Amino acid sequence: MAGGTPLPYIRPMREHSRPLLVLHDCPSLDDHLEAAVGDRFRLIRPGGWRELNARVLEMAPSAVLLVDPSHGHAPDSGIAPELEELRGRFPSSCVVAAFSTSRFPPAGLRRLGQLGIAEVVDLDDDLVPTVLRQRILSARALPFHRLLRAPELNGLSGRGRAILDRAVDTVVTGGLPRDLADDLGLSPSTLLRWSESAQLPTPRRLVLWLRVILACALLDDPGHSVHSVGRACGYSGDHALRRAIRSVLPLSPSELRDRGAFRASTDAFFQVLAEHRRPAPAVGS
Template sequence: MHPVVRPLFLMHPDGGLFERLRAAGSGLFRLTRVAGWAELAAELARAPGTAVSIVDPCDPARPGALAEELRALLARFPAATVIAALRVDPGSAAELRALFEWGVADVIALGREDTPAALARRVGAVQARTVHRLLKRALPRGVPSRARILLTTAAETVAAGGQAPELAAALGVNERTVPRWCRRADLPPPRRLLAWLRLLLAAELLDDPSRSVASIAEACGYASEVSLKAALRQFMGAPPRELRRRGAFDTAARAFAQELFELREAARAQGRPEKTWLN
């Protein structure tokens, strides 16, 4: 499978860190440097849910203190994935505990874990956890591994703004093969599967009250706010305001799980074996 490119924002004064991340990229992420907390917040307001930010968590005006701006950012964007990059020593335990309590996803120890290879592994692992976390929340129990492979790759494709051709490329097959794989895995056809996963990403952001519907539409690859609203009505029969009231992600996840159940029951009714392979 080919890697899927996702956004990585860097807000850190260490110029060497930027260069090492750029060397680590190798197509795994799209690196953007931001100048401050306000600019980072503006980027996150437009970014897909699988974006990752690496920040300097320290307050330059208060040596030894953490930046309250980071705490505010994580409170404003509770679904954001943020990594703190700082010097770590035996006296850093209280700082690290506070960072994780605030909602930081991971910590990079500068000078020890910041080679290009180590950074690539760390960012890749955090990005993967973000997609896996969303799928774990959305999927019913007992989804076979063959279906999870397709679902994970499709979610990564959607997060990067891809469509059916990009999904096929990420799976390493031609476009004509993917519908057969989806059918054998009891999943919706590729375009509908991608539409569902894009809706799940959008629904997760809808549960963040700081996000406007227009910014969610942009972040999730919809042509406009109108397009997102139309998709929500088509798949879930409700406008954004109603879905926010009900719990947008939970509502979307239940509807998606119901469709997967119906597809599996239809396959059983046709006598299709429980175990099929992607070939």
């Protein structure tokens, strides 16, 4: 922590059952959905695109949106303008599109890729609980997809990569450093040793960084205010979010937004990782 300042208070928000917001009218999808997700997800069914937007604004970043990309329009018309609008307001949201790929316009398929849709469920082939579950579980918030695939992480050891990957899932579901240890099946002291050997920040610092990066991704969403970002990410309010950011970055939320919050925070995080991997100076040099 910078200057001995205590780390900001984080409101407990661990969601072992992640919100799954379903905007779809396919009966056969409904038949398989509950069996597919079990108790891993809490099903929420908004009444339309407007309610879905409102729900996204208040939901934790662990939420997954399972939508018919043409909802409210003819299936062969392609992507609903409401989905385009939602992706414009909340580009960091995790969206899974469920539709019949054989009846969807090719231009619409290309556009789904451009919109950053996390996963696709093909209603012609994927309506088997095991396949449906795999599609939904593999959907991860787009910002962390980009983070984990960054070339700056290529130097991480296998152990370091495993810790970081699990830390991302822990943070997305509102977990704390002790939850990261539990998720890895380790004691806190063993996780600390593993982190040191993998040349990573301490688990406490790593979780703090990833929380800030997730908050920064939401700060880049035009549909989010600083207040809604703080609440969605588990902080007690604006002030706690600002303190969390200040503990790792010398910038305010508005300054981060001006610079591109996600890019600025990940660049700073990569610098921290590089410093941890830098060899210690030889004695007497």
